[in-house]
Amino acid sequence: MLDLHPYTILLLVFIVLLFKHAINEVGKNNIQDWAWGYYIKFGSRIGLSQFAEYNQKKTELNKVNREKRSISAQDQYAKWTKLNRQADKLTAEIKSLDEHISQNKAGINRVVGLVTMVLTTLPIWGFRVLFRKSVLFYFPTGVLPYYLEWFLALPFIKTGGVGLTIWMFTVNSVLSSLALLVSFPFEKPVSKPVKQTRESKDTKTDTKAEIKADTKADTKATN
Amino acid sequence: MDFELEPTLESIVQQDTLKWIFVGGKGGVGKTTTSSSIAVQLALNHPDDQFLLISTDPAHNLSDAFCQKFGKDARKVEGLSNLSCMEIDPEAAMSDMQQQAQQYNNDPNDPLKNIMNDMTGSIPGIDEALSFMEVLKHIKNQKTASEADASSGKSEIAYKTIIFDTAPTGHTLRFLQLPSTLQQLLSKFQSLSGKFGPMLSMLGGGAGGQQDLFEKLNEVQKNVTEVNEQFTNPDLTTFVCVCISEFLSLYETERMIQELMSYKMDVNSIVVNQLLFADDDETPCKRCVSRWKMQKKYLDQMGELYEDYHLVKMPLLGCEIRGVNNLKKFSKFLLKPYDPKVDGGIVTELEEK
Numbered sequence: 001m002l003d004l005h006p007y008t009i010l011l012l013v014f015i016v017l018l019f020k021h022a023i024n025e026v027g028k029n030n031i032q033d034w035a036w037g038y039y040i041k042f043g044s045r046i047g048l049s050q051f052a053e054y055n056q057k058k059t060e061l062n063k064v065n066r067e068k069r070s071i072s073a074q075d076q077y078a079k080w081t082k083l084n085r086q087a088d089k090l091t092a093e094i095k096s097l098d099e100h101i102s103q104n105k106a107g108i109n110r111v112v113g114l115v116t117m118v119l120t121t122l123p124i125w126g127f128r129v130l131f132r133k134s135v136l137f138y139f140p141t142g143v144l145p146y147y148l149e150w151f152l153a154l155p156f157i158k159t160g161g162v163g164l165t166i167w168m169f170t171v172n173s174v175l176s177s178l179a180l181l182v183s184f185p186f187e188k189p190v191s192k193p194v195k196q197t198r199e200s201k202d203t204k205t206d207t208k209a210e211i212k213a214d215t216k217a218d219t220k221a222t223n
Numbered sequence: 224m225d226f227e228l229e230p231t232l233e234s235i236v237q238q239d240t241l242k243w244i245f246v247g248g249k250g251g252v253g254k255t256t257t258s259s260s261i262a263v264q265l266a267l268n269h270p271d272d273q274f275l276l277i278s279t280d281p282a283h284n285l286s287d288a289f290c291q292k293f294g295k296d297a298r299k300v301e302g303l304s305n306l307s308c309m310e311i312d313p314e315a316a317m318s319d320m321q322q323q324a325q326q327y328n329n330d331p332n333d334p335l336k337n338i339m340n341d342m343t344g345s346i347p348g349i350d351e352a353l354s355f356m357e358v359l360k361h362i363k364n365q366k367t368a369s370e371a372d373a374s375s376g377k378s379e380i381a382y383k384t385i386i387f388d389t390a391p392t393g394h395t396l397r398f399l400q401l402p403s404t405l406q407q408l409l410s411k412f413q414s415l416s417g418k419f420g421p422m423l424s425m426l427g428g429g430a431g432g433q434q435d436l437f438e439k440l441n442e443v444q445k446n447v448t449e450v451n452e453q454f455t456n457p458d459l460t461t462f463v464c465v466c467i468s469e470f471l472s473l474y475e476t477e478r479m480i481q482e483l484m485s486y487k488m489d490v491n492s493i494v495v496n497q498l499l500f501a502d503d504d505e506t507p508c509k510r511c512v513s514r515w516k517m518q519k520k521y522l523d524q525m526g527e528l529y530e531d532y533h534l535v536k537m538p539l540l541g542c543e544i545r546g547v548n549n550l551k552k553f554s555k556f557l558l559k560p561y562d563p564k565v566d567g568g569i570v571t572e573l574e575e576k
Contacts, residue, residue: 074470077524
């Protein structure tokens, strides 16, 4: 089995959890969107054939449409119709390419999901299984009462030691508090609810009554 | 590649394999006249075979075109013994079908009844398919009836070619894309009925009726697939587009041709109707001359656009083309291109009806 120094485990667990929290904060959807964006950007740059084709078809369609708009359908019917046919064909091709590319999107999303799982969930479970018995560090003697130390050491480690369970719990709570602290200033401010006073209500009904009176007068006038 | 296809419908009239000829176009361009003319020419050119002309247009112009009353059953044209006509109202066929469906499922408490109606009603092209199947059933009935006659001594009627005068309601042949849709739907239905069948039978107490409906849909799908195979075979089926030499008509024709091609139907003939041929008039009328100029402009464009089609140019005559004799005179020009110098007399010499 892996023979890691307790401090290495401690640090690794911390890093993995930090990473996990960061991902949670950013949001999986955002990450997938970024991945997709980069895929499109670099895909067309390194010349994945379908992107090149797609872009070329798009520009071609634009050109055809511009040309179509520039001539009169009635005066140059044959030319216009030929352009129309071309545009129809291009549109159909673009649509099928589009479908093809969006199928890739599902693939990209799957890869992103897999990567995040490999980087976060799997290591945590791995640590939990492999190092369930290792003691990361010991409480200084006399800080906690014995029964508490005994309880915290459950189920696998020696009394008085700190295992992965406690460590992960601590790190998680600290990180989520930190995340809240960091993200709080960026939250959208919520406007303070204003209590509706009786006066404002009255004015509202007043205006309604006025409108009603106006319409009545109007209908009378028309009659 | 500079061979011109002859500007006639000879390939259609002289053929031996075609079973179905569709004539279509927007309203008012002369579909009925053209389809009648094609039917008349077919009948004249193959005197030993039987032909059937069917109108699915609720306006029923065939009776007017032949000056003879036609109905739901095929009736022979007076003066042309090997041509029969029938007029079918697709709407009536549709309501018949619906009544039939009601018969299948007459339990008023069946929770699925409305759902089924809505679902079957919302399949694109199903109404056309149903009305078309009704037409085919009519023809089949006709055949079996005549077979019964044959046993009693009369000869059997088997139509060599059936000509359809389609209604100008746009997606006449939308049902050609139906089989795939129906297939998907049926497989969905079947998996559903497998899962929920017992529950449905508890709810509605009539899973048997549902089964009947599935069977009915299955049958519809089978029929449509069969019809589809026939219609997409260029040896058996062809479509003749009718238009007039004006922008909107051409535009609609183009769209129709594209649509038909997407259904893999064979289109190789376009009939351009109502041309004025005002070049060599002895007493030129200004309006005719300028309108003929416009028509020529579009004709030129069409020639460029539809190089590989038979472009048949038909003249505009002095009066409505009605009656077998007039149709015979007019339909000549489907086979022999109209020459205003030689044939100009026809414009005025039709018998008034």
